[in-house]
Amino acid sequence: MMWWARVLIFGIPLAALSVGSWAAWQVRSTRQPRADEVVVMLPGALPTLNPFRPVDETERQMLDLLHEPLVRLGRNGRLSPALAEHWEWHRHVTCWFSSPDIAQQAALRLQALSGNQWVASQLEAATAEGNAVTMRFIKPDGQGPDEAMRSIADLQPLLLTLVQLPADASRQALLKTFVQERADLVKRLWFDGQGTCEMVATIPGLQVQQSLTQWLQARQQPAVPVRSVGEVTGLIEPILDFKLRPQARWHDGSAVAVEDVRATVGWVNQHPGSMAAGDGFRQVQSITAAGTNLVRIAYRSRYGPALADWVDFPILPAAWLRTHGDSWAEPPPGAGEYRLSAHDAQSVTLESTGAAGNGTAIKRVRFVVAAPNLKTRVGLATKSLDALWPSPLTEVDLRMDRALDFQATPPRNRLFVLWNLRSSVLADPRVREALGLATNRPALVNELLGGRGRIVDGIYPPGVWFNQQLSLRTQDLAAAERKLAEAGWLKDVSGVAKTAQRMLDFELLITAGNPWRQRLAQALARQWARVGARVTVSEVDAQELVSRRLEPGRFDAVLLGMDFETTWDQSSFWHSSRVKGSLNFSGVADPQLDLLLDALAGEYDLAQVAVRAKEVEDRVLSLHAIMPLFSDLQQIAIRRDRFPDLQARPTGLMLRDLLRPASTRVRTPLELKMIIPDE
């Protein structure tokens, strides 16, 4: 027991230390943070990455990297180009004549109009095709078409009849075939998605009825009642043109085409639950290609906010949609700056597409599933993690870490109290205003949300260009009591506000099974009790809340949560025509507001949208039909040393901005050079 004993005794510790040291050194080397890679930790499991159904903010941000809409909300809260480098509104007016010769004659006459007449009528082009003449006007609104129509009136354009008929899903294919076969008579066909079909025909309604009945009888189908709803001589259609970027490519390298836009809209319309498609998509008459890269979307009625439906609406490849049917087992490819390169149970890796000009400095983004607090902190300490969405459990610890910069992401939803203007207690706007003044929202955010909420006043998403900067309403109990006194509600000795007839007591509805909302409602009731209101909080099943209480107007006040919308049209919430069967649960019926809402819905000029939206918002708030509480405040924690020159964005931080090179992250003012056209 000499040499080998010594070898063993001294060799084993040395070998163990050597192996450990080598392994530690190797691991450290291989785990060195890479300049072109960013690792982001999610707050939970990996998302499914369905572009039309993002579950939370993290999935939304991942999808934003993978998919590209035609238009997006830019970092300054304004619309900015995405797949479409340019867009503009026009108006088409189409007239049909009894023969192609007359149509040709009408086109020539229009073309022969003087330059001044073209300018006056805002006419841009007039073309004949078959027995139809299509006039293209520069602006989607104005009186231009009337003047142009007068110049061809003597050629007697055919009278167009608008007819409506019931068309459930089973009959749609049949009606489409009818229209294809009788294209000489029926010029337009449109389904509203709710069981009604609309046709535009060059024959009177009765003849449409006869023609359709004969056609259906020949196929042994029952007749369909047809209702004539109007007659016009020229079919006016607002046109939205998107010019696709020639460089826009799918992740497989193929070019983004008009067909992709059409297929995506078609898929969404066929799957109503896939996403909250706005009114605009329902008004789409057709999507056609006008040239290689021009998407021409014809709308059946005048609706300026239709553009908002395209904002952040992801476009998918038509070929993929065709081959993957209704249920997707895998995330669809997109045209975003990053593509999915690896996907397992623990992580998702996105790689930069490397498309020219996409400006990405980070070549790879790795999203990993949430880890316990310790692992998260180890990841940050070893610089293995660059950013993370803290969960409520880890946030408290992470906030102590000075190496982290917490940045708010865009708000996505809001919580508000909706008053019923028909309620006997709350009918007086001064009472509703008083309750608003009695509400201490900072206290609610701190006590119930732990600071994870953003107080909002107003009806539009914070940060967007049409949202005005409102000064936040603060609690003022004295003012609230004054308002109530003005309205005749005076406190008695027990502290309850009363009039001669009744007490100020009302019911606040909330959805059942939400303890947090229950606590919030109770807290609101306590705050309102300080000015004498006696509030009963009632829980109603979510299924029944709308159908049994809100739509029939059987409520006093309701605490509602709702996602922010990209559209600026608020008609569905506040227009008097939407009291029945829509979202105007408050029962607001204000003629002035109706006019303002109509004007906003008909506005195409984005600069004017902000002005009109402000007018609408001011009017809605002056009615005190809604008491906005707060929006969500989701924050992403970012390692300061990884992104040292990060700046906050008014609309909230997007990962897209984080991944761009530092130089492009700093906003520089645009230098626009005026070019005067040669005379």
Next chain:
Amino acid sequence: MNDETIIDASANAPAARLPWLALGIVAIAALASAMVVAWDWQAWTVVWAEMGGVENMRSMGSSLGRLMAALVVATATALAFAISLRRLPAWLRTTLAVLAKSIALFPVAALTWSFIGLWVGKWGWPIESLMPVEAGKGFLPRMAATLWNWSLPVLLLAVPLTADLTAWLLTTIARAPSPGLVDALAAKGLDGKRIFYRHHLPRICAGLAGKLPFVTLLGAGYLIAVEDVLDLPGAAFSLARALRAGAADPLAAGVVLWSMTAALGCTITWLLCRVFCPRGQSTAPRPSASSRLLESAMVIGLSRAAGWRRHLLPRQFRSALHLLFCGASWAVVGTILISTIVGWGPGVVLAEATKSALTDPWASLSAGVSPALCALFLWLLSRIMAPRSIP
């Protein structure tokens, strides 16, 4: 016969014995768990199934592997230390032995957290099992990650085991075989180094072999903290997780799994010691110290009862006190270990300190000083109380 083998070096060495007391504790723990199991067999089977049958075996295998590897490293390192320090003056060796013992009694969780605080929090170097992101692809990164994942818990676990063995070896290594034997070997021309390695070291190793099964059990206990802190799946980790959850059935399953691992570890160590450090068969068994003492008393005219009362009883009393204090010392260590995991009782201070380990690596070390001093005090008391050996 060679001149150098005139004496069987391991003849009088103590045999490697199974730590019946320790194994008894394990058996009691397992029995208590079995009672919980019997109380609600259905629930327990669900828990066991959730833990996974094959997975359980894998957990046991992982823990056993770490334990055995740590034991090998600790034994070799302790021997290396003891051999290197054997020529130091006795007072210095004693001081070092006490220092080593204080490390062995220091809460392992505190040591591990401090290491994590330094390694990760201060230097920013990775610990594979605590990384939220998997290692990169490729053979080398994977192999390095696996090695690091294995070597770190082994090295961390080896620290207190090495300290415990070193403390024992430093007090034992200087006890030379009988001076006559050394003189006889020297007279035959053997130098000191040869005498040490050829004749003294095997005797020490044989003594060490007697201690190793107990150290294995100690390691199994320390492993609970190491696997828990480093988030390494294993039998000890299951027990720590169950302790934290506090539910009866997972706890019973965890105790059974850990007990089986500990008992298996002890048995393997015992078998290995039997194989590699066989007890000499050449000499007849010596009478015990007590019987020799009693016989001596009777020789000088005392009755058996008077001899027992005057000479044996004080000795037995001191032995009992020695055992009591020694047990109390280890009880403190065990209590701190468990209560740190549960975050309750005496371990709550340490549990709180571990939360800031990444920013303040010394906080958990500071929190571990008090319980370590308490355990050391009791151990020193037991040492004082231990009866002197009879030549």
